[in-house]
Amino acid sequence: MSAYERVKQWNTFARIWHIYDAKWQNPFDSAKVISKHIQGLHKPIYHPLNNCGDHVIVFNSRHIALPGYEWKKRAYFHHTGYPGGASWTLAWQLHEINPTLVMQKAVKWELPRGLSKFGLMARLHIFPDEEIPEELLKNVTSQLRQLRPVPRTLDSYSDKEIEEFPKVMDYPNDYILK
Amino acid sequence: MVFPTALLLARTPNPDRFWKKRKIFKMSAHFYGRSRNCYSIAIRSVHRALQYARRSKDHKKADxxxxxxxxxxxxxxxxxxxxxxxxxxxxxxxxxxxxxxxxxxxxxxxxxxxxxxxxxxxxxxxxxxxxxxxxxxxxxxxxxxxxxxxxxx
The missing domain is CATH 1.10.1900.20 (Ribosomal protein L20, C-terminal domain)
Incomplete structure (x- = not known):
């Protein structure tokens, strides 16, 4: 095997580290993309027995956006095994306890059922904020595109930008603003 | 072969039976337990195995x-x-x-x-x-x- 071919083979079988900014993203849609990369389904060399999945670092998981009334309506079920041990935790309550859990469970549900789930979940690294350990960050070579644009709040616009924003019309001089 | 009575004729085993069983046992050679060596169990397991093999031909294509x-x-x-x-x-x-x-x-x-x-x-x-x-x-x-x-x- 020539040197070029060897490097090509290394690159093909190397484990890539992807990074994903979860800010204002739907965790359930994001989980589909993330689980695909964890399993290696995005590679043409994929095979169920081929250990070709990548690592994914998800940050800003505290700032995810659930669709509709999901924060209030989505309940996470847990049973201790004892009679009367059932408990339902709403998504907003779970998020207050641990801001990575909603994202983690979303990815976990997307992965195929079975024992391989443990190994696959080990390749997912979720961080609630923008602080990521340096030893993980230095592995990153790829960024996953966000699924939807992050909306800007009104506070984030400067006065100059608001002034320069195109207007349909000017208020007449005798118009009294409430 | 000489059969003095009709009764003995009926009791004579079929000479092909050994080979018939052997054909099945060859297919059940890799099974576990009595389904490997006991004919009545082996034949049932072999029939089931052949059904699975037939079904798997379609599954293989779909997979x-x-x-x-x-x-x-x-x-x-x-x-x-x-x-x-x-x-x-x-x-x-x-x-x-x-x-x-x-x-x-x-x-x-x-x-x-x-x-x-x-x-x-x-x-x-x-x-x-x-x-x-x-x-x-x-x-x-x-x-x-x-x-x-x-x-x-």
Whole structure:
């Protein structure tokens, strides 16, 4: 095997580290993309027995956006095994306890059922904020595109930008603003 | 063979029985427990095993198709072309490659596969297929028809 071919083979079988900014993203849609990369389904060399999945670092998981009334309506079920041990935790309550859990469970549900789930979940690294350990960050070579644009709040616009924003019309001089 | 009475004739075992059983035992040789050596159990297990083998012939084809599809999808999405549009574009361009060939190209001939995605994307944009507005504009023109249409614009 020539040197070029060897490097090509290394690159093909190397484990890539992807990074994903979860800010204002739907965790359930994001989980589909993330689980695909964890399993290696995005590679043409994929095979169920081929250990070709990548690592994914998800940050800003505290700032995810659930669709509709999901924060209030989505309940996470847990049973201790004892009679009367059932408990339902709403998504907003779970998020207050641990801001990575909603994202983690979303990815976990997307992965195929079975024992391989443990190994696959080990390749997912979720961080609630923008602080990521340096030893993980230095592995990153790829960024996953966000699924939807992050909306800007009104506070984030400067006065100059608001002034320069195109207007349909000017208020007449005798118009009294409430 | 001499049979003094009809009774003994009935009691004589069929000379083929050994070979008949042996045929079954050869097929049950790798089974576990009594289904390997006890004929009445072995034959039931062998019948079931043959049924499974027949069923698996269909499963193997379906599984291969699913795997090829997944590989082609991965290769095509790498170049920003969804699988459905990729196959549609190829079909309309009269490139009749099957899934196995395409998945082999995706893994072993990535440059060839990339040019195939470009052809498919160009054809999809040219024919204005639903979903093609998200595709990238083709850099090249493939075929005489596309070139003609380009000049007539």
């Amino acid at each position: 291969s198709i699913a795997l090829y599809t997944q590989r082609i999808r991965a290769g095509a999405e790498e170049h920003g072309v969804p699988y459905v549009l990729f196959r549609e574009g190829l079909t309309r361009s009269n490139i009749m490659l099957d899934r196995k060939t395409l998945s082999d190209l995706a893994a072993w001939e990535p440059r060839t596969f990339k040019s195939l995605t470009e052809i498919a994307a160009a054809k999809c944009i040219d024919d204005n297929i639903v979903g093609s507005r998200h595709l990238e504009e083709p850099k090249y023109f493939f075929g005489r028809d596309m070139l003609k249409r380009f000049w007539n614009r």
